[in-house]
Amino acid sequence: DAGITQSPRHKVTETGTPVTLRCHQTENHRYMYWYRQDPGHGLRLIHYSYGVKDTDKGEVSDGYSVSRSKTEDFLLTLESATSSQTSVYFCAIRVAGGSYNEQFFGPGTRLTVL
């Protein structure tokens, strides 16, 4: 499972509240990603990181921010949650070497914004 954990696994919150999701890895991989999965849209990239304090936007980054102060942790923050951000969020890491472009995913966080 590439040592990826996500917390919390489930969260219900109200519109307008801030929410932070955490992704933790135990193997010091350089690249980490945040995706959201929605019916009819597949997996869409929100933000990714290529090192400590190095991050970049994905295709659906509006309303989200990220931080990576340590190699092992990649945080996704919804500054003011909206109902359109109700989704399942997946963190992933990219493993260098072998099938170089593989990404390994965490178990996901189901977020409901009421």
Next chain:
Amino acid sequence: DQQVKQNSPSLSVQEGRISILNCDYTNSMFDYFLWYKKYPAEGPTFLISISSIKDKNEDGRFTVFLNKSAKHLSLHIVPSQPGDSAVYFCAAFFQGAQKLVFGQGTRLTINP
């Protein structure tokens, strides 16, 4: 702008038969393609990949075919088993982008 498309949201196949999942892409710069499998309440797991310099890659019951001229790839599962029931995502990558682009997914159901 959907660069990777899976036009079939669902597919139902009899156990023991062949399952064929299709994927189309628009960006000719993609040079690596992957298939992921996802069970409910779990993260996607890597299944098989293919480089753009090849047209076929096999791994046990799974074979991926790439037709670059048509910008089309397909995943064949032979024989299909009940445990293959899942959502399948195709994804594409090109060097320098550092990120995957995913299709919408196809839900495969294997009927006994």
